[in-house]
Amino acid sequence: MRTTNTSPLRVAIIGAGQVADTVHAAYYATRNDVQMVAVMDCHLPHAQAFAQRHAIPAAYQDVSQMLQEAKPDAVSVCSPNRFHFEHVMAALEAGCHVMCEKPPAMTPQQAGQMRDAARKAGKVLAYDFHHRFSRDAQLLRDAFTNGTLGEIYVTTAQALRRCGVPGWGVFTNKTLQGGGPLIDIGIHMLDAAMYVLGFPAVKRVTAHSFQRLGTQKNRGQFGEWDPTTYTVEDALFGTIEFNNGGILRLDTSFALNIREASVMNVTFCGEKAGGMLFPAHIYEDIDGDLHTLLQREEADDQRHLRSMEAFVRHIQGEPVMIADAEQGLVIQRLVAALYEAAEKGECVELC
Structure with a gap:
């Protein structure tokens, strides 16, 4: 340092x-x-x-x-x-x-x-898993740590685009990119979810992937692409089972016939309360009515800069949180397991 x-x-x-x-x-x-x-x-x-x-x-x-x-x-x-x-x-x-x-x-x-x-x-x-550096993620992480939500047993992470195939770079080239929406945008929500949950130990994963639209269309929200060279998945849906009995469901897509143009969020269901990541909202049910415990009006847009700042400060010897090499390896293993489970059509054990 x-x-x-x-x-x-x-x-x-x-x-x-x-x-x-x-x-x-x-x-x-x-x-x-x-x-x-x-x-x-x-x-x-x-x-x-x-x-x-x-x-x-x-x-x-x-x-x-x-x-x-x-x-x-x-x-x-x-x-x-x-x-x-x-x-x-x-x-x-x-x-x-x-x-x-x-x-x-x-x-x-x-x-x-x-x-x-x-x-x-x-x-x-x-x-640069920058979403975990948002104020929102820190609020949810603190709420989980101090027991406000209780034990979280269902987490849903979504990184979905209706027709958001990147029309630049190598995002549709599996050889250069390693995959499609899972490894590009899904990985961000996966890291944010795992960060809030404290990186619990994983037992097994299952997944299904689809390639139905990217090879048939050539234009979307982010420009044009060549469908004849489109070699990545359109969408992947996976379930991660933790040793503690909880599950994390991950939905991710470049192209999927949904209503919204884009969904990038994580929700947490705990025994005491629930939470949504962007913008941070923690809530509970009392006799059928929703009661807000904490709510931000809008999501934090400085997360990229905070990620870079943490890197520099960490180099300079400050004990600040970074997305480090060990956690990066955990996320990489989960991505690989999800792709493997989708390809084989069977459960992949990680415990």
């Missing part, structure tokens, strides 16, 4: 895409104690344009060259999912702390190696 060095934190960014632009570089630029020293992208003109927009002095096309020449203290990995493993491992080997976009990797085996490498190097490895 950087507890005594007062010089600016030297940061490099791998991947010059949208999230690197609007989240990582945008946040680093707000801090006087952070200096962006380099950016790398496999398309050098993208890296050069990115560097110009953010006043970054060096742009690279090769990760090893960037790490060797720029010598960053920390690295943001914002490359496509397939490359998270090699980019995180290279950064850790170079002695850097790492903030990696979700998912951690393509497989639990890779996520496990990343965790082990971070431990060996004594470096921070964090994942």
Whole structure:
């Protein structure tokens, strides 16, 4: 941890895409104690344009060259999912702390190696599961911890889009992405739910996935895509059973004939009260009437920035919560198990 060095934190960014632009570089630029020293992208003109927009002095096309020449203290990995493993491992080997976009990797085996490498190097490895950094998630987590909800036995996490197939990037390419809505947006609500619940031990998972619309349509909320190269699932529905007897139901889709354009939320049913995550609302029933115990008027929209802030503060030695390598591995295992259960059509034991 950087507890005594007062010089600016030297940061490099791998991947010059949208999230690197609007989240990582945008946040680093707000801090006087952070200096962006380099950016790398496999398309050098993208890296050069990115560097110009953010006043970054060096742009690279090769990760090893960037790490060797720029010598960053920390690295943001914002490359496509397939490359998270090699980019995180290279950064850790170079002695850097790492903030990696979700998912951690393509497989639990890779996520496990990343965790082990971070431990060996004594470096921070964090994942940008930013929804858990909302005020809403903290309120629900506190309510669960202090017993306001009682034992939670049914949790429902939803990350649904009616026709929200991303029309950019590699989101419809299973080889590069690892999957569709589950690994892209469902993973966010899964992490938020597991965070509130305190990451209970998992017994088994079951799941069903469908590919009915993405190969038949080519236009939606987020632009156009090529249905002939659409290789990910449209939707996946899973159930996670915990050792404590509770269940977590996960519904996620890029394309599904629902009424709403988008649903991104988690609900919790406890023995004493229930709760909804976005915006935070905790309620109970008294003689058939709903009574509110706590309610926020609108969901917190600063969660992305708080995730980035926690990463920097953790590097600087502050004992703040991050989505760490161990929890990232748990989430990766659950995603893999859900895909496996859907593919095999049978229960996958995890206990």
